Amino acid sequence: MVIEILSCIVETTNFEVITYEALRGKSGEVKASEKELLKRGITKEYIEDFIDDVEHAEGAICGEIKRLNAYLEILDIIGL
Structure with a gap:
């Protein structure tokens, strides 16, 4: 099975590789x-885009x- 790596998010602060498969099902979280995300200044648009991208394994992460x-x-x- 081939797992696609997200276009730009290839490492987090602890240098883990993040894949779409790893994010699948995380929309609930x-x-x-x-x-909390809104308090940190993340716009609702980006939150919704992120949820859509990870649930459909597509999207322009960059x-x-x-x-x-x-x-x-x-x-x-x-x-993560």
Whole structure:
């Protein structure tokens, strides 16, 4: 089985490789952490994009530094 590595999020603060498969099913954790994410300055748009991207194993994870930073913050909040 081939597992696709997210386009830009290839390492977190502890240098783990993150795959779509590892994120599958994490949308519930992200939704549960939405208030904390909003407090940290992550926009609702990025939260919803992240949830959609990981649940459908597609999407433009890169594109802009704000999106990448938001996604890294979300990964931190959900413990990845």
